[in-house]
Amino acid sequence: MKAYETPYAKIPNNKAFPRGLDSLASGHRACQGCGEVLALRLLLKALGTDFIAVSATGCMEVCTAPFPQSAWRMPWIHVAFENAAAVASGVESATQILRKKGRGPDKRIPVVAIAGDGGTADIGIQALSGALERFHENFIYVCLDNEAYMNTGIQRSSETPFGANTTTSPSGSHSKGQTTWKKDMPAIAAAHGIPYVATANPAYHLDLMNKIRRAAAIEGPAYLHVYAPCPTGWRMKPELAVESGRLATMTRIFPLYEVLDGLYVINKKVDSPKPIEDYFKIQGRFKHLKPEDIAYIKKRVDSEYEDLVRLAETFPVPAPIAAEG
Amino acid sequence: MAKPIGLEVSLAVSEAVRLCDCDVVAAYPITPQTHIVEHLSELVANGHLNAAYIPVESEQSAMSSCIGSSAAGARTFTATSSQGLALMNEMLYIAPVLRTPIVMAIANRALSAPINIWNDHSDIMSVRDAGWVGLFAENGQEALDLTIVSFRVAEDRQVSLPVTLNIDGFTLSHFIEPILLPTLEEVAAYLPPFKPLVKLDIAKPISMGLLGTPESYAESRKATDDVLLGSLSVIKKAFAEFHKAFGREYKAVETYKSDDAETVLLTMGSISETAMTAVDEMREKGEKVGLVRLRVWRPFPSEDFLQAVSKAKNLAVIDRHISLGVPFGPVCLEAKSLLYDAPARPSVTNFILGLGGRDVTREDFKEITQKAKALSGKSQSRFDLIGVWE
Amino acid sequence: MIKGIDALMKASDLPDAFTAEPGSTLAFKTGDWRSLRPKLDREKCIYCAFCYIYCPDGVYQDMGKDEKYFKPDLDYCKGCGICAHECPKKCIEMVLEEV
Numbered sequence: 001m002k003a004y005e006t007p008y009a010k011i012p013n014n015k016a017f018p019r020g021l022d023s024l025a026s027g028h029r030a031c032q033g034c035g036e037v038l039a040l041r042l043l044l045k046a047l048g049t050d051f052i053a054v055s056a057t058g059c060m061e062v063c064t065a066p067f068p069q070s071a072w073r074m075p076w077i078h079v080a081f082e083n084a085a086a087v088a089s090g091v092e093s094a095t096q097i098l099r100k101k102g103r104g105p106d107k108r109i110p111v112v113a114i115a116g117d118g119g120t121a122d123i124g125i126q127a128l129s130g131a132l133e134r135f136h137e138n139f140i141y142v143c144l145d146n147e148a149y150m151n152t153g154i155q156r157s158s159e160t161p162f163g164a165n166t167t168t169s170p171s172g173s174h175s176k177g178q179t180t181w182k183k184d185m186p187a188i189a190a191a192h193g194i195p196y197v198a199t200a201n202p203a204y205h206l207d208l209m210n211k212i213r214r215a216a217a218i219e220g221p222a223y224l225h226v227y228a229p230c231p232t233g234w235r236m237k238p239e240l241a242v243e244s245g246r247l248a249t250m251t252r253i254f255p256l257y258e259v260l261d262g263l264y265v266i267n268k269k270v271d272s273p274k275p276i277e278d279y280f281k282i283q284g285r286f287k288h289l290k291p292e293d294i295a296y297i298k299k300r301v302d303s304e305y306e307d308l309v310r311l312a313e314t315f316p317v318p319a320p321i322a323a324e325g
Numbered sequence: 326m327a328k329p330i331g332l333e334v335s336l337a338v339s340e341a342v343r344l345c346d347c348d349v350v351a352a353y354p355i356t357p358q359t360h361i362v363e364h365l366s367e368l369v370a371n372g373h374l375n376a377a378y379i380p381v382e383s384e385q386s387a388m389s390s391c392i393g394s395s396a397a398g399a400r401t402f403t404a405t406s407s408q409g410l411a412l413m414n415e416m417l418y419i420a421p422v423l424r425t426p427i428v429m430a431i432a433n434r435a436l437s438a439p440i441n442i443w444n445d446h447s448d449i450m451s452v453r454d455a456g457w458v459g460l461f462a463e464n465g466q467e468a469l470d471l472t473i474v475s476f477r478v479a480e481d482r483q484v485s486l487p488v489t490l491n492i493d494g495f496t497l498s499h500f501i502e503p504i505l506l507p508t509l510e511e512v513a514a515y516l517p518p519f520k521p522l523v524k525l526d527i528a529k530p531i532s533m534g535l536l537g538t539p540e541s542y543a544e545s546r547k548a549t550d551d552v553l554l555g556s557l558s559v560i561k562k563a564f565a566e567f568h569k570a571f572g573r574e575y576k577a578v579e580t581y582k583s584d585d586a587e588t589v590l591l592t593m594g595s596i597s598e599t600a601m602t603a604v605d606e607m608r609e610k611g612e613k614v615g616l617v618r619l620r621v622w623r624p625f626p627s628e629d630f631l632q633a634v635s636k637a638k639n640l641a642v643i644d645r646h647i648s649l650g651v652p653f654g655p656v657c658l659e660a661k662s663l664l665y666d667a668p669a670r671p672s673v674t675n676f677i678l679g680l681g682g683r684d685v686t687r688e689d690f691k692e693i694t695q696k697a698k699a700l701s702g703k704s705q706s707r708f709d710l711i712g713v714w715e
Numbered sequence: 716m717i718k719g720i721d722a723l724m725k726a727s728d729l730p731d732a733f734t735a736e737p738g739s740t741l742a743f744k745t746g747d748w749r750s751l752r753p754k755l756d757r758e759k760c761i762y763c764a765f766c767y768i769y770c771p772d773g774v775y776q777d778m779g780k781d782e783k784y785f786k787p788d789l790d791y792c793k794g795c796g797i798c799a800h801e802c803p804k805k806c807i808e809m810v811l812e813e814v
Contacts (some may be wrong), residue, residue, distance in 0.1 A: 014764050021742050022773040025793035027740030030771060032748065033795030038771035049737075052525050054393065055534075067541045067725070068736035069742060070532030075525035078534035079392050079419055086386035088394025090351055090401075093377040097348050098399055101375060109527060127389065130382030160606060231795075239796030239809075241767050465770035485731070523732040530737040537733065544726040545733050551726065 001219070003195035004260040004317045008217035010210050011046070017077060019075070023049050028071040029063040033238025035229030036060060036144045039113065039202040043142060043226070046209035047110065047216060049074040052091050056084035056115030056124060059151040060144060082123040085131035085141055088113035092136045110138050110216040116157035116228075117145040121183045126243075129254070132192040132221050139197060139221040140212065146230035154233040156184040161253075163293055164285045166233075171288040181300070189223035190259045195221035197259040202229075203245030204256060207267055211258070227254045235284025245321040252305040257312070264312040276301065329503035334465040334492060336359035337504045338404070338430050341472035343374045344512040348399035348519075351379035351390035355409040356442045357494035359431040362404055367403065388416035388427075395425035395487075396533055398524040400476065406494055407434035407448045414452060420487045421456030421535055422549050424522050427487040428478035429457075430472065432494040433594065433645075435681040443682020444494040446594065446645035449622070450655045456549050458488040458556055459623035461593045463665065465502030468492045470573055473507075477516050477563045484556040485522040486549075491622070493595040495682065507571060517572045536547035554624050577626035578633050582608060583615030588672065588697050589637040591660060594621045594645070596678075596685045603690035614694050619656070627663050634666070640671040641697035645679050652707040672701045678711040749794030751809040753782065753787050759806035760784045766798035766807060 011017060026185065026300035031187075034079045040060055044053070053196035054163035055061040055078040064071040079087045092111040098104030113131075115124050120143035121169045128141060132147040149155040156169035160178045196218045200208040208226065217220035227248055229241040236244060251274050256267040276298045280286040332340070338361050342350070350369070352362040368374040381387045387403050390675075395401040405413065410431060420427060436447040449459065458478060461466040468490070475488040492498050523531060536544050552594060557577065564575040581601050583589050592600050597618045607614045617633045619626070634640050642661075644654025653661065657675035664670040674697045679685040689711050753766075762783040767775040770794040774792045775785040787798070 014768065017764060017768060020775050024773065025738035025740050026773050026788065027723075027743040027745060027774070029740075029743070029745070032793040033797055034771045038769065038797075039676065041771065042494075042768075042775055049530065050527050052397070053772040054528065062536055064740065065532055065535045065735065066737050067535040067537050067545075067733060068730070070535065070737060071740040072532050073530060073737040075395065075527060075530040076532045077423075077525055079389055079423070080415055083386060083389035083416070086381060086389035088391035089379055089381070089386070090349065090390030090395045092393075093349050093351070093379050093390070094394040094399035094401075097375070097377040098397070104398070105527065116495050126382060127386050130386055133382075134379065202769075237796075239800040241771070242801050254647035320801055324741075422733055523734055532737065533732060533735055535735055540723055541729070541733075544724060544729055546724040548729045548733075625772045 002261055003218045004263065006214070007089065008213045011206050013206070018045055022144060023047065023073045024064065025071045025073060028067070029066065030059065031232045032229045032243045033204055034243035035231070036146050037063065037122045038241060039144055039208065039226050039228050042202055042205050042209050043212045047112070047214050050114055050255065051110040051216070052095070053067055054084050054088040054091060054103040055112065057081035058116040058119055060114060060116070062151060081119055083127050084113040084119060084124060085127040089131045089134065089136055092139050096137065107248035108138050112140045112142060114144065115276045117143060117147060118149045118157040121158045121185050129192065132189060132223065133195050135194070136221055137219050140180060140215045140226045141222070142212070142226055144226050144228040146233060148233050149235040150230050159185070162297055163289050165288060168283070176293055176314045177288065186223065186225045186259070189280065190262070193262070195220040195261050199225045199227070199254065199256055201227040201245045201249055201254060203258060205266065207256060217276045225312065236282055240282050240288045245283060247274060250274045251276045251279045252301050253279055255305055255308055257308060260317055263317040264308070265316050265317045266308060266312050270305065329504055329505045331382050332465065333433070333499065333501050334468050335498045336364045337469040338463050338472050338492065339364035339368060341469045343368050343403050344507060344509055345400065345473060345476045345516055347366050347374065347376050347402045348396040349377045349379065349401045350403065351381050351387045351394065351671050352403045353384045353387045353405070355384070355406045357498050358404045358406040358409070358430070358436060360498065361430055361432070363692060370444045378695040384412040385416065388413040388420070391427045392420050392423060392425050395427050396433065396525050397665060398422060398519070398521045398526070400480070400519045401427045401624065402429070404430040404432065406432045406525040407436055410448045410452060414519060417452050417457065424544060425487060426485050428475045428479055428490065429468060430490045430492060432498040433503050434494040434689070435490050441681040444496050445680045445682070449489065449491050450648070451481045451654060453623065454569060456486065456553055456685060458484070458486055458553065459491065460488065461491045461620055461622055462497065463595050463618065464497070464522040465504045466573070469506070470567065470571065470575070471503055473512055473516060474567055474575070478556065478560050479496040480519050480599070481559045482520065484552065484559050486553060489669045491594060497595040502617060509644060511570065514641065515567065518710065524609065557621065557624050557626060560621055575620060578629035579618040579620055580633050581616040583617050583633060583637070585613060586615030586637055587613040588639040588641065589634050590614065590616050590632065590693065591619070591640060591642045591656065592616065593622060593656065599685055599687055600690050603687035606687060607691060607694060612694065625659055630660070631663060631667055634671060635667050635669050637671040638650050639701050640673045641693050642673060642675050643693065644675060644677045647677060647680070654708055656706065674700045674705050675708040676711050677708050683712060744790045745793050746790045749792055750812050751794040751796060752789065752812045753792065753798050754808045754810045755784065756808070757784055758805040759804045761804055763803060765801050765803060769797050769801045771795065771797065
């Protein structure tokens with residue numbers, strides 16, 4: 001079955017938003033206003049508890065599982081930083097063979113690997129690439145991208161955006177902050193020829209939740225790149241986590257799209273973007289940027305968005321499904 | 326009566342994994358371990374082993390996948406060598422605390438640099454504190470038998486720890502030897518089905534791999550050490566029942582003509598058979614020499630070891646690894662520290678040989694015996710590297 | 716039994732494999748992190764669920780179709796103010812927590 005034809009239990013509107021117990025319990029130690037734990041809570045809630053979660057070391061792991069407590073309501077394992085994809089590969093292979101040998105539940109059990117941007121795009125990219133290439137059937141990888149190593153104190157990663165001030169890409173008399181452009185992880189994931197790649201953002205909560213449901217329904221590996229606003233690391237007021245997410249998409253900085261068997265759908269078209277300054281001005285990490293820096297960033301952001309539009313026009317998902325998606 | 330068949334030792338290990346009806350194998354190729362995993366993938370490809378074979382992209386991922394697979398309740402095997410073991414290092418320290426009973430064959434090989442694919446024990450010695458049970462095989466039959474024993478020990482709920490089975494790279498792994506293959510039924514009668522101590526189960530969720538703060542880290546390490554030390558009795562029981570089921574007897578510490586020996590050599594692994602021949606030849610000439618071999622390296626079988634060596638006048642400890650910056654090899658350090666408090670203790674000397682695949686001959690053991698006798702009662706300031714060109 | 720982070724355990728009392736029970740962070744009350752508290756004006760509330768949906772700590776409880784509002788569990792609310800910021804009717808106000 002084609003990925004875009006795979007049926008899944010879509011949440012159509014807020015009325016249908018699942019009201020039961022959260023799959024991630026309260027009492028976790030995420031910072032006030034953490035957009036990453038919000039994304040995580042929504043993703044897990046969308047799946048319920050009939051799956052196995054694998055975490056990489058990082059904020060979400062540390063703040064949810066200090067012995068003797070755990071916020072996770074489904075089976076959960078953390079092993080190390082760089083290897084969530086490899087651990088999940090093992091869990092997935094085990095569940096499949098135990099099912100085949102009649103020693104496990106006779107159903108598909110999604111295995112969801114969760115890592116931050118460092119655990120995905122830097123130290124974990126080898127394990128991730130291996131897992132995607134091996135084409136595990138029930139494998140979902142979620143990158144919660146807060147755009148720096150927040151757990152260790154806001155050091156830059158390859159997902160830190162151009163110009164952002166971090167503790168290892170500080171702005172100064174000889175530096176504009178981060179000097180490199182954000183690594184395009186969804187494109188790298190899609191290059192593995194996997195059936196499903198998507199970007200998501202907790203500000204678009206139903207889109208986010210439906211994407212992980214779709215990922216779980218599709219047979220074959222899936223990669224979700226999730227925007228994870230970090231008030232602490234971005235020097236932003238805690239109440240603005242969702243707002244910053246909306247702005248990221250509406251300024252084209254973080255477009256929402258899916259790649260289904262290599263076919264593209266833009267989920268949130270942004271024909272007339274909001275001023276990019278609106279996004280920058282609520283975050284202290286960009287406060288040193290000069291108008292010319294912002295103009296440079298805007299030009300490149302627009303150009304990348306237009307590339308995406310061209311991809312969606314050239315390799316479109318058949319129309320009714322695209323509209324529905 | 327079953328007849329032995331000629332089989333490469335690596336393949337015998339793979340056949341043992343098949344006989345154990347292993348569920349998941351995750352492995353990455355590295356010389357000289359490759360024949361083990363090649364044969365396993367062949368067994369899976371031909372339907373002789375109903376397992377998932379995960380062709381991972383590195384040893385780091387091999388061990389990570391094994392931890393995931395074992396935690397999910399699957400009987401899990403991997404094999405590696407040298408640099409591969411080193412790349413697994415981080416995960417090796419995690420598996421025991423998560424109580425994941427993975428069995429790993431290590432075709433022991435020297436660590437770089439210089440890069441070298443041949444045998445010594447520097448790989449396993451570099452991870453000796455990780456918390457794995459460690460067994461050493463000396464020949465092909467032992468490699469097969471101990472693979473089966475390894476699963477039994479690892480999965481015993483009192484243990485539930487990962488096990489390394491050490492087989493010397495090339496000098497054991499690549500030899501063709503006459504080997505008795507037990508049947509699936511015989512192995513099934515010896516090795517009960519895997520019932521994990523803890524498991525990732527959607528019907529009864531738990532969380533594994535938690536943050537250990539200063540309030541709990543020390544307790545967690547101590548608890549793991551308690552289990553590892555306690556595993557010795559389970560290993561001995563597994564040996565005893567193996568003896569009953571298959572007729573071949575194994576001990577934590579093996580002795581050879583050491584009861585009345587004045588000088589005892591201490592070895593691990595395949596050089597022990599060469600050492601036995603050397604002991605025989607020396608005995609023929611009236612030399613009161615014997616051999617003690619550590620079959621179980623972790624947990625260190627302290628009492629059995631002390632019992633085996635304390636009567637001797639001289640103990641020559643043979644290491645296959647230099648602990649750089651320390652005057653003695655790792656096996657010698659352990660022997661010396663245990664003997665320090667013994668009421669009667671031999672004069673201990675340390676010899677290192679067979680590094681990076683340098684041949685180990687009977688003459689080496691004869692030289693060591695003479696040197697150990699000459700040094701008796703004197704203190705040796707540093708190990709003696711046998712056969713080194715200086 | 717769920718134990719708090721300050722519950723010291725002997726090595727011999729640790730659970731096998733250093734595991735934890737699902738959802739056991741409930742034993743840890745994060746409410747005392749808070750300096751501002753959400754105050755709901757039920758007159759203006761339209762029961763839209765955005766406070767419930769966007770709470771990173773999952774503290775809002777659905778009071779049901781009769782009551783028609785969501786109530787924050789102050790044992791866990793960290794006072795981030797996302798609910799107030801996202802409320803389309805602006806019926807949640809963050810007020811100073813009185814000690």
